[in-house]
Amino acid sequence: MSDVSTMLGQNAIFSLASHIFFIAITFYGLQSLQYSQLFKKNHVFQAQLILVLISIAIGGIASNIFLEFTQWARQLGYIFS
Numbered sequence: 001m002s003d004v005s006t007m008l009g010q011n012a013i014f015s016l017a018s019h020i021f022f023i024a025i026t027f028y029g030l031q032s033l034q035y036s037q038l039f040k041k042n043h044v045f046q047a048q049l050i051l052v053l054i055s056i057a058i059g060g061i062a063s064n065i066f067l068e069f070t071q072w073a074r075q076l077g078y079i080f081s
Contacts, residue, residue, distance in 0.1 A: 018067055023059030030055055 030051055039047040 015067055019060060019063045022063040022066065023055055026059035026062065027052070027055035
């Protein structure tokens, strides 16, 4: 039972780190866009909020894709054993 708990904990830490990493990279990448023309003047907070939410959405999707690929790569070993 201890091995299963350890493995689940490691998987949780890896997933959390992956999500944070991809959200941060997406946020960094989206800051290069000139989005000031899309929003009304003096609505800076709303524009920043949209930027954060888009970063979470895109970063979460990218992280899920990455985590799926790593899980599939781990499962490939079962074919050859």
